[in-house]
Every structure is written in structure tokens, then in C-alpha cells.
Amino acid sequence: MKTPYTPDAKGPLTGLRVVDMTRLGVEDYATSMGVAATPDVLRPAVQQVNQAARAASVASFAVAAGMSDFRDIDGLRAAATYARAIGSTGGYAVHPAQVAVLNDVFSPTEAELGWARRVVEAAETAARKGQGVTKLDGQMIDLPLVTRAQSIIARGPLSG
Numbered sequence: 001m002k003t004p005y006t007p008d009a010k011g012p013l014t015g016l017r018v019v020d021m022t023r024l025g026v027e028d029y030a031t032s033m034g035v036a037a038t039p040d041v042l043r044p045a046v047q048q049v050n051q052a053a054r055a056a057s058v059a060s061f062a063v064a065a066g067m068s069d070f071r072d073i074d075g076l077r078a079a080a081t082y083a084r085a086i087g088s089t090g091g092y093a094v095h096p097a098q099v100a101v102l103n104d105v106f107s108p109t110e111a112e113l114g115w116a117r118r119v120v121e122a123a124e125t126a127a128r129k130g131q132g133v134t135k136l137d138g139q140m141i142d143l144p145l146v147t148r149a150q151s152i153i154a155r156g157p158l159s160g
Contacts, residue, residue, distance in 0.1 A: 020059065021053070021058050021060070021089075021090075022049050022052060022053040022058060022061065022062065023049075023061040023062065023092055024042070024046060024061070024062035024063070024064075026042055026045075026063070026064070026065065026066055026067055027066060027067055027068060029041075029042070029045055030042065030066070036066070037065075037066030037067070037068070038066070039064045039065070039079060039082075042064035042065070042066075042079075043064045043082070045062070045064075046062040046063065046064045046082075046083055046086065046088065047086060049062035049088075050062055050083075050086060050087040050088055051087075053087075053089075054087060059089040059090060060087060060088045060089050060090075061088065061089070061090045061091055061092050062083060062091075063076070063079050063080050063083040063088060063091040063102075064079045064083060065078075065080070065091075067094045070094050070095035070097070070098060071095075073097060073098070073101055076091075076098055076101055076102075077101050077104075077105060080101065080102055080105040080106065081105055084105055084106055089106065089155075090102065090106050091105075091106065106155075107156070107157045108152045108155055108156065108157065112152050113152060113153065113156070113157075115149070115152075116148075116150070116152040116153045117149075117153065118136060119136060119145055119146060119148075119149035120146060120149050120150060120153065122134050122135075122136045122141055123141055123146045123149075126141070
């Protein structure tokens with residue numbers, strides 16, 4: 001996405017069969033808005049891109065960080081952390097120094113991987129007993145959490 005838009009009820013990517021990910025062109029987007037690429041400008045667009053990507057079942061590479069100052073690694077880390085927290089599945093780099101940061105932020109942590117493995121194991125044990133729902137550490141484990149856990153395991157660690 002490089003310009004502002006209002007997604008329709010079906011989403012702007014519906015029906016496009018060759019799309020496997022979306023990306024927010026942050027500098028293009030900000031320029032089309034007539035402003036600099038700041039987090040305040042980019043965060044709403046990141047949310048829209050994430051929602052459109054999820055509706056179309058594709059990856060979202062949307063991070064609310066301007067690319068013109070590619071040396072601002074701390075700013076990129078903060079923006080990528082926010083983006084991951086709201087559903088971005090990755091980011092793109094315009095300089096090699098950015099790759100390790102993006103891989104670090106978007107890779108599941110050991111704690112997340114451990115939780116995910118335990119959830120899947122608990123769900124498999126419950127399924128063998130004919131149960132669709134179980135409990136782990138006081139948390140209800142049902143299909144949405146199992147699906148999330150499987151997704152975390154599938155992403156696995158990335159290397160920079």
C-alpha cells in the first residue's frame with residue numbers, strides 16, 4: 001500500500017490470487033499524505049495493511065518506520081516491535097544493517113516457542129481423550145489458541 005484508502009467490506013486484496021504478502025511503502029504513503037513518515041502518520045496505515053492482509057490470508061510486512069534514515073536502528077526496533085504486537089508478520093529492509101533487527105523482532109522468542117509447544121502438546125493430549133477444550137496453566141486452550149501456537153511454531157527462529 002502506498003496511498004491512503006478505505007477498505008471495502010471484503011477487503012482491498014480479495015480476489016487477487018497472486019498476492020502472498022502486503023507491504024506498506026512508508027515513504028510513498030507519507031508523501032501521498034503530504035507529510036513526513038513519522039510513527040503517528042504510519043501507525044493507522046500499518047493497522048489497515050495488517051487487517052487487509054489478514055482478511056486475504058497473506059503476510060503483512062508493515063512497520064511504522066521511515067526508511068530514509070536507515071541508520072536509526074533503535075527507531076526501527078521500536079516500530080517493528082509495535083508492528084508485531086498488532087499483527088505484522090515481518091518487515092522489509094533497505095539496508096543490510098536492518099536485517100538482523102527485523103529477524104530478531106519478528107522471530108518467536110524461546111518463551112513463545114515453549115508456550116506454543118506446550119499448548120499443542122496439551123491439545124493433542126486432550127484430543128486423545130475426546131476433549132476439544134483443555135486447560136494449561138489456568139488458561140483455557142481451544143482451537144484459536146492451538147492455531148496461534150501452531151503458527152508460532154511454524155515461524156520458528158530466523159537468522160540474520
